[in-house]
Amino acid sequence: MTNEVKMKDLTGANSSPKKRKIASLDRRKARSGWLFVLPFLIGFAIIYLPMIWDSITLSFNKIHIIQGGGYWLEFVGFENYSKALFVDPNFVQTLVTGLQNLAFDIPAILIFSLFMAVLLNQKMAGRALFRAIFFIPVILSTGIMETIEASDILGTYMEGTSGIDDGSGSSAAAEIVSAVDVEFLFQNMKVGTELTQYVVQMVNNIYNIVNRSGVQMLIFLSGLQSISPAIYESCRIDGATAWETFWKITFPMISPMILVNAVYTVIDSFTTNSNVVMSYIKTVYSETDGQVVSSAMSWMYFLIIAVIVGLIVAICSAFVFYSRKND
Amino acid sequence: MNASEEMKAPRVKRESKNRIRVDFDRTPLKERLKAKFLNLNFILKIVIFIFRLVFLIGISYVVLFPFITKIAGSFMSSQDFVDVTVRLIPKNFTLDIYRAIFTELGYWNAFINTMFLAGSTALIQVFICCMIGYGFAKFKFKGRGIIFILVMVTMIVPHQTLQLSMFMNFRYFDLFGILRLLGGDGIKVGVDEAGEAVKILTGLNLAPHHISDSGALVYDGLWSNTGLNLTNTYWPMLLLSLTGLGFKNGLYIFLLRQFYRSIPDELEESAYLDGSGTFHTFLTVILPLSIPMMITVFLFSFSWQWTDEFYTGLFFTSSKTKLITDIVSIPESLKIEYAGTQLYYTAIRNACGITIIMPLVVLYAFLQNFIVEGIEHSGLTAD
Numbered sequence: 069m070t071n072e073v074k075m076k077d078l079t080g081a082n083s084s085p086k087k088r089k090i091a092s093l094d095r096r097k098a099r100s101g102w103l104f105v106l107p108f109l110i111g112f113a114i115i116y117l118p119m120i121w122d123s124i125t126l127s128f129n130k131i132h133i134i135q136g137g138g139y140w141l142e143f144v145g146f147e148n149y150s151k152a153l154f155v156d157p158n159f160v161q162t163l164v165t166g167l168q169n170l171a172f173d174i175p176a177i178l179i180f181s182l183f184m185a186v187l188l189n190q191k192m193a194g195r196a197l198f199r200a201i202f203f204i205p206v207i208l209s210t211g212i213m214e215t216i217e218a219s220d221i222l223g224t225y226m227e228g229t230s231g232i233d234d235g236s237g238s239s240a241a242a243e244i245v246s247a248v249d250v251e252f253l254f255q256n257m258k259v260g261t262e263l264t265q266y267v268v269q270m271v272n273n274i275y276n277i278v279n280r281s282g283v284q285m286l287i288f289l290s291g292l293q294s295i296s297p298a299i300y301e302s303c304r305i306d307g308a309t310a311w312e313t314f315w316k317i318t319f320p321m322i323s324p325m326i327l328v329n330a331v332y333t334v335i336d337s338f339t340t341n342s343n344v345v346m347s348y349i350k351t352v353y354s355e356t357d358g359q360v361v362s363s364a365m366s367w368m369y370f371l372i373i374a375v376i377v378g379l380i381v382a383i384c385s386a387f388v389f390y391s392r393k394n395d
Numbered sequence: 396m397n398a399s400e401e402m403k404a405p406r407v408k409r410e411s412k413n414r415i416r417v418d419f420d421r422t423p424l425k426e427r428l429k430a431k432f433l434n435l436n437f438i439l440k441i442v443i444f445i446f447r448l449v450f451l452i453g454i455s456y457v458v459l460f461p462f463i464t465k466i467a468g469s470f471m472s473s474q475d476f477v478d479v480t481v482r483l484i485p486k487n488f489t490l491d492i493y494r495a496i497f498t499e500l501g502y503w504n505a506f507i508n509t510m511f512l513a514g515s516t517a518l519i520q521v522f523i524c525c526m527i528g529y530g531f532a533k534f535k536f537k538g539r540g541i542i543f544i545l546v547m548v549t550m551i552v553p554h555q556t557l558q559l560s561m562f563m564n565f566r567y568f569d570l571f572g573i574l575r576l577l578g579g580d581g582i583k584v585g586v587d588e589a590g591e592a593v594k595i596l597t598g599l600n601l602a603p604h605h606i607s608d609s610g611a612l613v614y615d616g617l618w619s620n621t622g623l624n625l626t627n628t629y630w631p632m633l634l635l636s637l638t639g640l641g642f643k644n645g646l647y648i649f650l651l652r653q654f655y656r657s658i659p660d661e662l663e664e665s666a667y668l669d670g671s672g673t674f675h676t677f678l679t680v681i682l683p684l685s686i687p688m689m690i691t692v693f694l695f696s697f698s699w700q701w702t703d704e705f706y707t708g709l710f711f712t713s714s715k716t717k718l719i720t721d722i723v724s725i726p727e728s729l730k731i732e733y734a735g736t737q738l739y740y741t742a743i744r745n746a747c748g749i750t751i752i753m754p755l756v757v758l759y760a761f762l763q764n765f766i767v768e769g770i771e772h773s774g775l776t777a778d
């Protein structure tokens with residue numbers, strides 16, 4: 069045996085098969101990696117990519133339907149895009165409103181879901197019940213229920229204390245917090261009116277926020293669970309208060325989750341059916357010649373989402389703390 | 396030594412060789428309670444407890460109130476909506492709305508159809524997403540990062556963007572024009588002449604067909620020259636699920652990838668040493684480990700598919716296949732015109748919504764503890 073090994077070592081030609089064998093093991097693992105993601109790759113190549121390509125080409129074309137089935141396309145260049153941007157009176161405005169809503173929603177949802185996750189992570193009576201209740205909207209308030217919800221005048225009717233419809237639009241009781249009260253409260257605290265407005269809006273919008281922070285809560289909860297209890301214990305021994313522990317331990321440890329949730333919130337609130345831009349695109353889709361214009365619109369919309377997601381990732385990554393770096 | 400100190404000190408008396416008796420005066424109950432309950436720490440705890448409870452109950456109320464109003468409204472009779480004194484509790488309790496929904500709107504038919512669709516897509520999605528997530532988590536291969544970005548892209552692209560091309564793609568389904576190249580006119584047969592297999596497939600909404608110009612039902616063969624018409628069948632949803640492109644599959648892949656990353660490599664390595672192949676290891680070692688996580692993903696996938704109206708609205712153009720989202724309408728027997736019509740119709744639509752989510756509520760009641768516990772023990776991290 070020793071002889072053989074020496075022989076192999078001496079001749080350069082024989083050392084290469086040994087190396088190749090190691091390489092082939094790696095390659096075999098890499099190959100099974102490819103095998104596992106193969107369903108996605110196939111689908112992406114033969115279903116998704118053609119769809120994207122079609123959609124992009126359609127946004128540069130005009131569709132002419134042939135009587136008796138079939139259609140042909142006429143290339144019109146950027147006409148659909150300019151139509152969306154300059155001819156359509158509502159698109160740009162809707163887009164701006166959508167972005168404004170987003171700027172409001174993201175911090176609200178993130179803060180709320182982190183707060184709730186920390187709260188639901190504590191040991192207390194009835195924790196399982198509260199958790200079950202808070203995840204109800206994730207399961208039940210999607211799709212068709214969102215549509216039903218949107219036209220639900222019964223809810224406000226039952227909540228109100230006045231008659232059927234007093235014509236005022238919204239009843240005073242429906243607004244949980246009256247803006248005046250909170251403003252009065254905050255004036256003594258010397259914080260800006262913008263912040264006051266924000267808090268008031270957030271509280272009045274609480275149903276919407278609770279509804280949309282289910283998945284985020286779940287991700288935060290799992291993040292909190294993965295923080296080692298030993299760290300908290302040593303903090304307690306050193307005499308840190310709960311407040312200090314939150315900012316010095318919990319917050320840095322959970323910061324990667326904040327990034328994930330920020331990205332998820334952006335994507336989720338951008339692509340949900342109740343988003344103003346999405347519903348506008350949906351109405352345009354059903355108009356004559358609207359299909360191509362709506363795909364032009366949604367491609368512009370997609371670019372904006374991509375840029376915003378990129379920005380958030382870039383900004384957040386600077387602040388995110390990773391306890392261990394693997395890979 | 397004064398008297399009080401003497402009194403507090405325990406008196407030890409030896410009764411026998413192995414027994415002693417200790418006499419001491421207990422601190423009075425009042426003093427003890429005072430010490431226990433009247434310090435800052437305890438008061439703070441109580442205050443925090445009350446605040447937390449009030450807050451949680453408040454938010455729970457916010458979450459549950461829409462459902463309460465929906466349920467309350469669904470039991471009201473039409474008179475209750477013009478009666479100003481009726482708010483949450485119905486005066487004339489009636490089951491008319493539910494009776495009409497179950498008898499007139501074809502609820503059970505829709506229920507079975509959707510059960511088949513949502514069940515099959517959810518099962519496929521769970522398995523496929525597990526596979527893809529595992530591939531991303533545990534194998535290092537060239538282009539992994541890029542492919543993962545592609546997964547994220549499928550999540551970011553709004554599905555309205557692909558609405559038209561998705562419909563076109565599945566209306567004239569063709570793999571790179573291969574089917575068209577092979578040519579053929581499709582099997583032009585009527586319903587009666589079709590074989591048993593086609594009949595079964597039609598029953599399951601899996602037979603591609605279209606209505607020809609003359610109005611006859613034509614089944615598309617595999618060699619149809621216009622491509623297969625997959626609309627009004629379950630194929631588009633199944634194909635999208637099989638390739639991990641279904642609704643929100645990007646999220647599932649991400650969650651499962653993070654989960655599999657937390658499983659120690661040693662587990663698989665020992666399986667490999669025992670001579671198990673990668674796929675075999677995945678099936679026998681990894682999948683059983685991830686059951687709580689799979690249940691979570693299944694619950695999401697099933698309920699989102701159940702209430703989805705975008706894909707079903709896009710792919711089911713004819714009214715022949717009734718799905719659960721189609722039942723939201725006003726039953727004929729309940730159509731009336733009076734002052735409270737608007738509210739009454741809203742209540743009926745809400746009742747439809749209640750019947751739609753009822754199966755999900757049952758499912759959620761059984762699986763809800765998995766949803767948190769499954770993720771909780773996953774050690775999900777975001778790096």
